[in-house]
Amino acid sequence: MGHPGDDALLHQRVVSGDESALAELYDRLAPLVFGLCVRVTRDRAIAEDLTQEVFLTFWERPLAFDPARGTLRAWLATIAHRRSVDHVRGEERKKASQLGPRLFEREPDPVEDTVLDAEDSVRVREAVRSLPTEQREALEMAYWGGRTYRQVAESLGLPEGTVKSRIRQALRQLAGMLAEEGVR
Amino acid sequence: MNPVERLYLDALEEATGRDEVPPPAPLLGVARARRRPATATVAWAAPYAGRVAAMDAVLASASAGDWASTVVEGWTLQQLVAHLTAKDGLVADDVGAPVLGPPMCGRDALERTAEMQAYEDARTPEETRETWREQAEVLCRHLTRVAPDTPSSPDGLPVPVRDAMLGRSLETWVHSDDAARTAELRLPPPVAGHLHPMADLCARLLPWTMLATGADAGGRTVRVTLTGPGGGTWLVPLSVDDPRRVREDAPGDAQAHIVTDVVDFCFLLGGRGAPETLPAEIEGDAGLAREVLVAAPAFSGP
Numbered sequence: 001m002g003h004p005g006d007d008a009l010l011h012q013r014v015v016s017g018d019e020s021a022l023a024e025l026y027d028r029l030a031p032l033v034f035g036l037c038v039r040v041t042r043d044r045a046i047a048e049d050l051t052q053e054v055f056l057t058f059w060e061r062p063l064a065f066d067p068a069r070g071t072l073r074a075w076l077a078t079i080a081h082r083r084s085v086d087h088v089r090g091e092e093r094k095k096a097s098q099l100g101p102r103l104f105e106r107e108p109d110p111v112e113d114t115v116l117d118a119e120d121s122v123r124v125r126e127a128v129r130s131l132p133t134e135q136r137e138a139l140e141m142a143y144w145g146g147r148t149y150r151q152v153a154e155s156l157g158l159p160e161g162t163v164k165s166r167i168r169q170a171l172r173q174l175a176g177m178l179a180e181e182g183v184r
Numbered sequence: 185m186n187p188v189e190r191l192y193l194d195a196l197e198e199a200t201g202r203d204e205v206p207p208p209a210p211l212l213g214v215a216r217a218r219r220r221p222a223t224a225t226v227a228w229a230a231p232y233a234g235r236v237a238a239m240d241a242v243l244a245s246a247s248a249g250d251w252a253s254t255v256v257e258g259w260t261l262q263q264l265v266a267h268l269t270a271k272d273g274l275v276a277d278d279v280g281a282p283v284l285g286p287p288m289c290g291r292d293a294l295e296r297t298a299e300m301q302a303y304e305d306a307r308t309p310e311e312t313r314e315t316w317r318e319q320a321e322v323l324c325r326h327l328t329r330v331a332p333d334t335p336s337s338p339d340g341l342p343v344p345v346r347d348a349m350l351g352r353s354l355e356t357w358v359h360s361d362d363a364a365r366t367a368e369l370r371l372p373p374p375v376a377g378h379l380h381p382m383a384d385l386c387a388r389l390l391p392w393t394m395l396a397t398g399a400d401a402g403g404r405t406v407r408v409t410l411t412g413p414g415g416g417t418w419l420v421p422l423s424v425d426d427p428r429r430v431r432e433d434a435p436g437d438a439q440a441h442i443v444t445d446v447v448d449f450c451f452l453l454g455g456r457g458a459p460e461t462l463p464a465e466i467e468g469d470a471g472l473a474r475e476v477l478v479a480a481p482a483f484s485g486p
Contacts, residue, residue: 012372017222017237022215026208032193035200048206052214059215061245063369074185077193114189121188128191143187168198174191175199 007072014062022059029073030055033080036115039179040084050087054080081115127177135170138163219244220317225324228332228346231378232353236320239268239360242371243313250367251309257486261363262312263301267486268356269316270300271338272323275348278336281326284319293339294486339483350385353378358454358484373447379414383446386453386480387418388430393453393482394422399475401426406476407438410446422476440468442476452477455484 013021033054037047054076058065065075116124128136141152149167153160185193215221222230222237243265251261259267271293273283286303288296304312332346339351357374364371373379387408394401401422409417419434428436444464451457459477466473 008372009375012375015238015241015372016234016375016378017220017240018234018375019212019215019221023208023212026211030205030208031200031202032197034205035196036193038200039196051206052211055211056215056218060218062241063245063364063371066370067372068370070185073193074189115185116189116192121186121192124188124192139191143191146187171191171195171198175195178192178195179199 008067010072011062011065011067014059022055025058025072026055029076032073033076036077036080037084040081041087046087047084050080050083053083077115124174124178127174130177131170131173135166135173138166139170139174142167220321223321223324226328226332228381229324229327229349231374231381232349232356233320233324234374234378235353235356235360236317236324238371238374239356239363240313240317242360242364242367242369245369246309246363246367248309250363253366255366256359256362259301259486261366262304262309264359264363265309265312265316266300266304267297268359269304269312269319270297271355272316272319272352273300274338275336275345275352276319276323276326278338278348279323279326279330279334279345282322284315284322291337297486339485347385347388350382354382354385354450354454357382358451358456361451361456374414376413379446379450380416382450383410383414383416384418384432386450387420387432389453389483390420390476390480391422391424391426391430393479394476395424396482397479399479404469404472405436405438406473407441408449409441409443410449411443412446415446420476438468440466440470440473440476442466442473449480452480453484455481 010021010025014025030051034047034051037050037054038044041047041050057079058072058076065072128139131139138152138156141147141155142149145152147155149160149163152167153163156163158166219240220237222233225233243261246261253261255261255264257264257267269285273285273288274291274293274296275281276283277288277291285300289299290296304315307315327345327349330345333344335342336345336348337343338348343351353374361371374382387410390406390408391401401424403421403423403426405419405421405426407417407419409415416432418430418432419428419436419438420430421428428434442464443466444462448457448462452459452462459474459480462477464473464477
């Protein structure tokens, strides 16, 4: 998932024109960005293009991101979500003919822009409620309670590995439920 | 990002198999065309190549209004970029690399700057950016065939070209920070590996800034600790004719010890920030430490 310190260093390297930093970032965050684009567009080919565009945006104008204001993960997810939604709404074509390429566009403010609207966040909460108790408990402690895997393990009196796999299972199940519900 | 959003993103990530993700190769090819990576060069010029790429990132985000705004020295961003091209061209001239722009009439940095600014005045910001970037790249590529102790004198006095390039890194950095501030962007500092040699240059300049300001070094010595990534501790004999050189991690007595942030210190030498307000911890002879800090910006010019 990365730490804020990793973000700051990756940002410094990308600003300094270090391509290997872009490759590392892609390795770390492409599954998330691509997953998000597929989920919203339901089109793998389009999602591949959008994923590339999201990372290119960061490479081309890295100063639009400010590590003091949020994580790179949240920032890229926000751009991925917005671009995907734009695509679905057919706005991309309109924008391209009216404005030409996005030369001077300011990137979204992660504080204002979100990856989930109010209705969808209700659906996520409902999906969590329908998970088996064991999974739900661990998930809620980790996300709502802001605890580390180790702390969750201590509270539940379970080995950390068990908690980790329980949470991963829960996340996968959640993703499946949300796909059926059409959350994007 | 709230917990529900984090959960949603983690679920998406968990559900996406690594093998489903498109390979990175096409991305890197397109990235290179959209914004050029740092030019490959010799290790001692890498900090400069990194600062050029960072300046280019500032320019990539600059709007038409930013290009016309006054940044520093009464110059617009376009004139500032022309100034950087002019100074880089003086180093290029010293080492036999191609010099871009109009024919060079003289070696004076300000005169060459005026020539380059007059030339760029009739061109678009994109053309000015392109000439600057191209000058930087031909210089970086040429330096792979140049001995690091080849003399170069972009500021009048001959120094080994490896130091001239560290000076160019520092100036490019300070000016890209000026430009970023004007465009309301925050420029992160260089990576530690690039910052450290620039900090070392700044430490080695201290005896010369003392000399330039007429401060009486009188065989005295200070120790300077620069904190943060890329920092270190230098023993600085303050007379230029002291047989002991400025050295990092050197043993020896010092009359004062100055501890300050490595970025703040480099910017002080670069003429940004006042010596009086620089956050610094000082041990020993406070008067001497103050003399050193007050003299530090002596070589900062346009």
